[in-house]
Amino acid sequence: MAVKRAANADMTAMQLFTVIPKFYGDKSNINPDRVKRFKAALAESKIKPQAVVVHAPYVLSVATPDDEKWARASGGLTKELERSSAIGAGCVCFHPGSAGTSERSASAKRIAKAIVVALETIDSSTRLLIENTAGAGRTMGRTADEVAEILADVPKSLRPRTGYGLDTCHLYSSGYDIAKSKKELTAVIDEFEKKTGEAPSFFHLNDSEGELGSNRDRHVLIGDGHIGEETFHWLMSDSRTNGVPLILETPQKNYDIADDDDSPDPYDVRMMRLLLS
Numbered sequence: 680m681a682v683k684r685a686a687n688a689d690m691t692a693m694q695l696f697t698v699i700p701k702f703y704g705d706k707s708n709i710n711p712d713r714v715k716r717f718k719a720a721l722a723e724s725k726i727k728p729q730a731v732v733v734h735a736p737y738v739l740s741v742a743t744p745d746d747e748k749w750a751r752a753s754g755g756l757t758k759e760l761e762r763s764s765a766i767g768a769g770c771v772c773f774h775p776g777s778a779g780t781s782e783r784s785a786s787a788k789r790i791a792k793a794i795v796v797a798l799e800t801i802d803s804s805t806r807l808l809i810e811n812t813a814g815a816g817r818t819m820g821r822t823a824d825e826v827a828e829i830l831a832d833v834p835k836s837l838r839p840r841t842g843y844g845l846d847t848c849h850l851y852s853s854g855y856d857i858a859k860s861k862k863e864l865t866a867v868i869d870e871f872e873k874k875t876g877e878a879p880s881f882f883h884l885n886d887s888e889g890e891l892g893s894n895r896d897r898h899v900l901i902g903d904g905h906i907g908e909e910t911f912h913w914l915m916s917d918s919r920t921n922g923v924p925l926i927l928e929t930p931q932k933n934y935d936i937a938d939d940d941d942s943p944d945p946y947d948v949r950m951m952r953l954l955l956s
């Protein structure tokens with residue numbers, strides 16, 4: 680039904696959870712029948728499997744210095760890659776989590792290790808991508824340097840199967856002033872591209888309720904926040920948004936919707952019209 684709702688909003692990419700995101704999901708499998716129905720729905724839509732992004736559970740903090748928690752989070756990430764590969768998704772995106780009281784560079788190594796374990800355990804074409812974060816507390820992945828440092832700790836042979844994506848709300852709330860000018864926005868994406876050695880593999884298009892540098896991860900509809908509509912016009916005209924999934928994580932109008940209702944959310948339709956314009 681998620682595929683149908685996205686397709687009915689005229690989308691050509693989509694993002695979903697394969698498990699309830701506040702749990703580790705480290706033991707959860709997907710019923711093969713659901714996989715079949717998911718693939719059948721995709722085949723009837725304009726959404727290619729490569730444009731399907733799976734968002735890993737939020738609780739998978741593979742940055743943590745706590746060995747026990749790390750093991751469970753790493754197991755959850757590997758399991759997510761397994762489920763996402765089963766449904767044929769193009770990629771999994773995940774928030775690296777918090778370094779806690781540990782040193783950031785040691786934390787970057789733990790994140791990289793979890794990526795390596797997942798990629799070595801699950802051999803598939805589904806990529807595992809880091810999402811830049813809003814930078815609250817000691818969360819990892821808030822700067823281009825940090826994302827680059829994590830990726831640099833992954834052996835070269837596995838590098839093509841990993842990468843990163845950028846969330847506009849997180850960029851802004853972590854202090855990148857992408858709303859200042861087109862030049863500034865371009866410079867920010869340039870910096871990520873230069874430091875990591877590659878362009879972003881997806882974008883999350885969200886406006887920000889929090890101010891510049893507020894470290895708040897609160898998404899609002901495009902045009903309703905501090906970033907504003909114009910930034911998204913600039914972004915859509917950057918060639919690096921071509922051919923990669925562009926995902927809305929903006930609020931829905933109707934959270935209560937019948938299981939068999941395939942109509943798109945009115946807010947999604949509005950956002951799509953805005954982005955296509």
Ligand SMILES: [Zn+2]
Pocket residue numbers: 810846883928
């Ligand atoms: Zn996001």
